[in-house]
Amino acid sequence: MEPAIEKWSGKVYELTIGATKESGGSRSKKVKIGGMSALPFLSFEGTIPNPPVIAMEVWDVEPPDWTDVLKNEYGNVLNDPAQWAKKCEQMGCDLICLRLESVNPDGKNTSAADAAKTVKNVLSATTLPLLIIGCGNSEKDSSIITEISEAAKGENCLLGIATKENYKTYAAAALSGGHSVIAETPLDINLEKQLNILMSDMGFSPERIVIHPTTGGLGYGFEYCYSIIERTRLAALSGDKMMSQPIITFVGQETWKTKECQADETDMPAWGSLKERGILWEITTSVGYIQSGCDIIVVNHPKTVKEMKNYINGLMVR
Amino acid sequence: MSCTIKFLPDEKEIIVDDKTDLLTAAIKAGVSIYSSCGGAGTCGKCKVVVNTGEVETSVSPFVSAEEKAKGYVLACKSFCKTDLEVFVPESSRVGKAEILMRGEKIFIPAGLPAVKKGKSAFFKTGVAVDIGTTTVVVYLVDLDTGELCARAMYNPQVSFGEDVITRMIFAESEDGNRQLHQSLVDGINELMENCAKEKNVFLNNINVLVAAGNTTMTHTLFGLNPSYIRKIPYLPKMDFLPVSSAKKSGIRINEDGVIKALPSVSAYVGGDIVAGVVACALHKSEDLAIFIDLGTNGEIVFGNKEFLVCCSTSAGPCFEGGGIKWGMRAQSGAIESLTISGDNISFNTISNQKPVGICGAGIISIITELLLNGIIDRSGAFVKNSSKNLKSGEEELEFFITDKISITASDIKNVINSKGAVFSGCDVLVKKMGFEFKQLSQVIIAGGLGNALDIKKSIILGLLPDLPIEKFRFIGNASVTGAKMCLLSQEKFNEAKFIAETMTYIDLSTDNEFMNNYTASLFLPHTNLRLFPTVKNIMEK
Amino acid sequence: MALSGLDIYKQLPKTNCKKCGFPTCLAFAMALAGKKTSLDKCPDVTAAAKQLLESASLPPMATITIGAGEKKAEVGGETVLFRHEKTFYHPTAIAVSISDNEQNLSVKIERIKKLNFERVGIMVGINLIAIKNDSNDLLKFSAVAKEVSQKLQLPLILISENPQAIEEVLKNISQLKPLIYCATEKNAEQMFGITKKYNVPLCVYGKNIEETASLSQKAISSGIKDIVLDCGSRDVAKCIRDFTQIRRLALKKNFRPFGFPMIAFADNIADASTYITKYANILVVRMDSVEEILPLITLRLNIYTDPQKPIMMEPKLYEIGKPDAQSPLLVTTNFSLTYFTVAPEIENSKISSWLLVCEAEGMSVLTAWAADKFNAEIIDVWMKKTDVAGKVSHKKIIIPGYVSVLSGKLEDTTGWQVLVGPKEASGIPKYLKAVWK
Secondary structure, rough: OOOOOOOOOOOEEEEEEOOHHHHHHOOOOOOEOOOOOOOOOOOHHHOOOOOEEEEEEEEEOOOOOHHHHHHHHHHHHHOOOOHHHHHHHHOOOOOEEEEEEHHOOOOOOOOHHHHHHHHHHHHOOOOOOOEEOOOHHHHHHHEEEHHHHHOOOOOOEEEEEEEEHHHHHHHHHHHOOOOEEEOOOOOOHHHHHHHHHHHHHHHOOOHHHHEOOOOOOOEEEEEHHHHHHHHHHHHHHHHOOOHHOOOEEEEHHHOOOOOHHHHOOOHHHHHHHHHHHHHHHHHHHHHHHHHHHOOEEEOOOOOHHHHHHHHHHHHHHH | OOEEEEEEOOEEEEEEEEOOEEEHHHHHOOOOOOOOOOOOOOOOEEEEEEOOEEEEEOOOOOHHHHHHHHHEEEEEEEEEOOOOEEEHHHOOOOHHHHHHHOOOOOOOOOOOOOOOOOOOOOOOOOEEEEOOOOOEEEEEEEEOOOOOOEEEEEEEHHHHOOOOHHHHHHOOOOOOHHHHHHHHHHHHHHHHHHHHHHOOOOHHEEEEEEEOOOOOHHHHHOOOOOOHHHOOOOOHHHOOOOOOOHHOOOOOOOOOOEEOOOOOOOOOOHHHHHHHHOOOOOOOHHOEEEEEEEEOOEEEEEOOOOOEEEEOOOOHHHHHOOOOOOOOOOOOOEEEEEEEEEOOEEEEEEHHOOEEEEEEHHHHHHHHHHHHHHHHOOOOOOOOOOOOEEEEEEOOEEEEOOOOOEEHHHHHHHHHHHHOOOOHHHHHHHHOOHHHHHHOOOOOEEEOOOOOOOOHHHHHHOOOOOOHHHHHOOOOOOOHHHHHHHOOOHHHHHHHHHHHHHHHEEEHHHHHHHHHHHHHOOOOOOOOHOOOOHHHHHHOO | OOOOOOHHHOOOOOOOOOOOOOOHHHHHHHHHHOOOOOOHHOOOOOOHHHHHHHHOOOOOOOOOEEEEOOOOOOEEOOOOHHHHOOOOOOOEEEEEEEEEOOHHHHHHHHHHHOOOOEEEEEEEOOEEEEOOOOOOOHHHHHHHHHHHHHHOOOEEEEEEHHHHHHHHHHHHHHHHOOOEEOOOOOHHHHHHHHHHOOOOOOOEOOOOOOHHHHHHHHHHHHHOEEEEOOOOOOOOOHHHHHHHHHHHHHHOOOHHHHHHOEEEEEEHHHHHHHHHHOOOOEEEEEEOOOOHHHHHHHHHHOOOOOOOOOOOOOOEEEEEEOOOOOOOOEEOEEEEHHHHOOOOOOOOOOOOOEEEEEOOOOOOOHHHOOOOOOOHHHHHHHHHHHOOHHHOOOOOEEEEEHHHHHHHHHHHHHHOOEOOOOOOOHHHHHHHHHHOO
């Protein structure tokens, strides 16, 4: 019986997020992702230099739609992004994902300068490397990103979320501030690759891109993203340089808005304890994405962080 | 209430009631107005100017405030309240293209297999017709000598919609089916009469007409309602259309004459494609070959004498000049090729006439040049400030070839959609059968996009597979060639029947592999550059 | 190796007789290659061709049935390593374990009865019960097995390395075809004998994959056909590596001893989720609470969804922006690409809107219309299902320009005013700005 070993010709780009003092930033550590030349945890056929990492979300406004199951974990820090970030750091995550929701034109519609201030506050409150993402309004996000990039200059952040509509602005901003970019496309492996090509054709290094293939919640399109991630990773290992980027999914965001994580026991007695249900939903989704090849998962519940850290450590043992 | 409407500049009058929209009124009055959506108010092409009188009309995003002030309305969404005088601007007239078309010499492809005369060629003169979604071509054929006279025109059904689906939708409206049939028959009769006049033939001495068209067109020729074609399961009872009498169909040849249509394979692969296979003899080929019809439906046939599979890719009319701002058929004055160097543009037109528009071959040439000169990126989007000929047009960026003629951002998008559909159709068909492009011995291309079709540029665009140039063969309008062959020989007609029976239709409309491949093809030349090794080399330079 | 459509076609009569229900022999051959029909539909295939085609289509991994009757579980029969390559066919059978030492068996049974849920209109739940002979008491083991199978009506996995214990149970319930767990190096001969005597499926356990392979080979040689593999690893990291090896060897190298379904055991949700994604055909879990089983079942449902079906959106009323009772209402089909083209354009219009996505089998607007899956009746049904009348007050609905033909019928059916929108999504911003004031 000969073992069945795949001989892969390619590997995933390795990307560093965060800059320590030596490299011109103020983070306590750098976080490296990607770099593998094997399918997830199959260390018998390649190297897996970096484990998947876990980011926690920090908003610059109190999230209006969060369930109490989440809110209760954070107490009174939800209206103070700096304190919130500190709390997440204590909860054991690898990265902070700062979501600048306040700039949303449908909400507070704050200015780029306000957002930049928040970025600076969070940077001084936490020593973890940062992901900084906008409010999701493509136009508004691209109008603030240059200033955000400037405010975090030298900290080697991961900026998001660039789309086909605004990638040029994002790439230029990231280039001048020394950051990397999350590039998002709607659930399609070809569009994903096309955006990477367009960005690299304009001179942005493909090694500084993280792919967001869209995140489907468990039971809500999870399987499409799962397969897109698997296919992306297989393409990377087969040597396709435009699909060799690390991958991120926003698991928490898609988990906690589902009915399964919101409906209480009186509405849905057949579904068991609400408190446990949401956490288990977030863990199951995280495991699924990590097994498909995801490199960064962004989650919301501290228990998920703890469980997933254990899980990943266990899997990284050769 | 009835009102009299006078249409200018044709000076045609008609009396209609206030329930009849101006588009319908115009069609009834014999004034052709362009309408690609079939009167749904969604294409904005049937703009007319109300000079005098009052109309009831609805708000349309296609009519600007400025135009509104000048009296512009959408004909299909306007109804008379009083007697009217309505001016049909040139941009809304089908007539313009039609005039250009009539009297033009039709390209007759060379190098096709010679037709052996069958025993059943009984009548002295016959007619072969290609009924395209966009164009109708009529050949008058001397059954002894094969001598030809040909005429072409835009399919008069264009007034009811640009593609087969819109026409099927139109056929569901009241009287829609009859109008489709009537306008088509009128058009064929007109072309036949022109030919007959030129050749001094009495139409009464013609006893047979062989038509090749897609399934929808064949249905409307016989007056059958095409809207049933779409219903699942489509019963292929009309695949083998009966021979119909000329009298019953309204075709003005001898009353006792017959109308024969080439049989269809399926709802979306029709007799025109069967005719194409007859013309290029794919069904007798020893080696693997692929036949691509670059028409509105973009049908593809793949196989050899062992097997034939086919599909329809809904490519859209852009290779025939449709759906493109300055697009036109391959006729005099059409830009057919172009080169860009720096800010300088040089181009050729058909018959070296003053440029009036761009034909399919020209469109391919232009977009490829834009890509190679960095004026568009690989997604087909214009790169700002990349050329001084790139300017803001009425609504979007346009690349100006002359002071007037341009190619717009949406034109490019349309072409990319079309070429993506055709290429991925080929790719999926070949892969589904377990083959690769490099195993093809021949790629046969048919269509009315112009003789100047540049294969190399078509490959760079990602329309055609990256194979050595000598494997390609352009045969022009294969549908009418096949129809003519079947007119001259019963043997060929029998072959057509055999092809239609044995060819296997593959439905791509719900095929995931095709969808995936299609999005990959919506890039220049393709998302996967490995499929285009020679283009990769060019791009890297 | 699987045969291509063309390979199969060459063996068929090529008469295009249509008796199989396909228009041509080639169409039938391609459907055969895609496992969408069966060869017996062709009445005229020659015996020689039949034999050839059948031997070529032998699956690389056997499908094993556990249990009998309505609730029997089929496992295995997989043909690919990644679901996008084709699909995964038989969802991981989830077993909840019960010890025969269980203090309060009826409470446990009641708990397990709750592990059934409705998802996307169908009931899904656990599939098997694993009874463990912790007591070492043959009669107790047998009694518990009997009671559980009667009360839960689910197929069983009998967990004991003691052949006497297994036989004691089988004497009573062998007709229920439980899975025997397990044959080891030590008890193999006896277990093989029992398995054959009662004609039930058997799991072979090896301490590592080499031992598992040799035991499986022995089982095959002794004439056992229904085999399940346990490769011995309990640590999740080692387990997924072993499972990957076994699946690859079975599928790509046709290594017969591994051409069977695999069993995994999990004590926590993360490990259990891992095994569902990576190749367990049977998963035995210790967890028995609904909140733990619900996400697992959902994950299984997702992973085992056929990816060849078009990507669909959930049909419902989507909010684009923050729509209110005065906001426009647009309607489209549930093809995901359609949704992802339409939704951003509505967003671009900066006019908050309702987007009604109707069930149309995941087809685009024109395809769905062409196939009669997007018509006035269907739109009406979804308008009612999603209670649009309760959400908007203006009674106007905007339909895609391509299906303007639906307007009349839709107005008659619903009594709403129908507005014909643009044909292409790119026209939406301009359209909404002009029409929605």
